[in-house]
Amino acid sequence: MTQKEYWRWDEKCWKDESMDSSDTKIISVGIDIGSVSSEAVICLDGKFYASNTVRTGSNSPTSAKDALKPLLEHAEISYEAVDFIVGTGYGRVNIPFQDKAVTEIACHGRGANYMVGPSLRTILDMGGQDCKAIHIDERGKVTNFLMNDKCAAGTGRGMETIADLLKVPITEIGDRSFQINAPAEPISNVCVVFAKSEAMAMVKSGKTLNEVLASYCKAMADRVTQLLDRIGMEKEFFITGGISKNRGVTERIEENLGIKAVKPKDERLDAQTAGALGAALFGFVLASKKGSKKDTRKGQIL
């Protein structure tokens, strides 16, 4: 019998059916190899076309391939037709078929700018194993950033740990964290391991699972709010990364800050793919300015 994986989130391959790739001048791809999830995005002449999100595997080259290959098939675009590939994320240096690596900080800045528009100034990227507060200008160029330090608290991995511990599907945590009768009790926000111990103690003391989830979501929100306090909040504000889908955390961050996070202009856009989207947009610009790299990639097999 296979054990249920409560941490597992939806892997999704998607394309914009209203677009046609046949008369595209530049096809660019962005691949974001994160510590927990990997995303690939295809842009047609600098417009978002298709994306794929998968679980990051044991190594970056395989994860990049697992993200890109099904996406190209789904989008009916051949690997040889891709003009420029930009890699990002912590695994960016190990993507064998990329033409350039750019940090995820720059890519999230540009991707979020595309999703929201030029008025966006502050981004909170809540990733698998780290968390970043980013300031950008009207072009999506990073002007300042802060990363959390040596700690998995406030990250997706921490949320997965709690999902598994409490045997609650990760996709339900956000909603269930609001199904409580009393305010969430404080819990450690400095260490996932301590938080895990405290969560178990709360369960044993008779708290409901929803109350424990509320406490953990609040702890995570409080933790990342500190990061935003340090860098300073400039409107508009947007949350990217996997945790952006967990309203138990995002709404508590909004409450802490006293402002609402904006949503993507196109509701079909997934904030988890912002990094890969930014990478693909950089790829489009680089291909426009420096020319396609597909000839230099000849012979490389995806």
Add this chain to the structure above:
Amino acid sequence: MGDGYLHGIKEDIAGDGLFDQFFEWYDDRNSYAKKWKERTGGKVVGSLCTYTPEEVLTAANCLTVRLLGFHEPQDVTEPYLFAMFCPFSRDTLAQGLKGKLDHLDGVVMAHSCLHLRQTYNVMKHKLPVEFAWYLPIPNNVKDKYAKEFMASEIERFKESVEEWREFKIDENRLEDAITLMDKNRHLLRTVYEYRKDDNPHLTGMEALAMVTASELVDKHDANREIEKILKYLPSRKIKTDSKVGSRLIVIGSEDDDMSFAHMVEHEDATVVIDEHCTGTRWFWKEIGPEHDNLSQERRIGDRYCSRPACPTKDYAMDDGTRLRFLHILKLCGDYNVDGALLIQQKFCDPHEGDMVPLKEFLSEHDIPSLQLEFDVTLPLGQFKTRVEAFLETIGEEDLF
């Protein structure tokens, strides 16, 4: 095979070998000191701070070696140092407790921070040293009584060294030592002048090796090697011009982590100047010739009070001015700096206290900065992302 302080990184350093001797001394510092003792019959004294007046020790036929860490995890300092003492004080003490500094005959701590004072106190008792001296240094080196106080403490230090060495340090010996130290400072400054050029002639890593090694070896040896380098430096280029990339200043305490320097310059960036104590803060001012009938101790003391101050000594002037900040700003201008890397040892209170106002000060002068907190070992992967992202913020217009 050296003592291993380079952690094998030497193989990754591409170049023409011009700075190889300095890398070798950096790597093989303890073996060098032992051989120096055999060769000269002198004594080796470990120094825990750049405020140690090396002139006095040099005049007493002692080799002053700067005590630094090894950048590896250790488990020997817990009984002696409080958990929130900085990793540098811990790593340096570990070198002594592990027996790597058994060749030291003496250890000197010039008063600066409390964490290193504790390292000194433990070394004094646990290392097989004949001589140990805690040298009081004025907290506020710009105070009107500071130079006089410093001179009197140098006099006491000299007397103590004389008693240990069992001979008098006469004026000629001390003047020779002053001249030797000043020559080293002058030569290092001359090399640094080349870093102002568009192509800075040497990498930040080479500069780090040169200055740190100069803190570890006989100044006669160091000076000879720097003079050799200076013959080749004017026509030397470190990288193609486009690869020089962003010009950076590194600001901090003791920033002798070669792995970090190597990682930064592997990107399209070059460290062109520094403001830390394994760099300019150690050598940036000469004592100069005799003048105004000042005693030698007073001249030496004046130099240590007038050199760019460490954050522990840089008190705000009456009008709130921080002279260290102004010095940093001048360096940024002189060396055409694009951005600043602020390196802070974890738990280093003096530098931590400076970080917020310094970042604001740099920002007010349009110098972007990135703060990194260092530990004994470095999370190079995380730091790489931060440094790359920082470089993207000050460059990479191609992406837009």
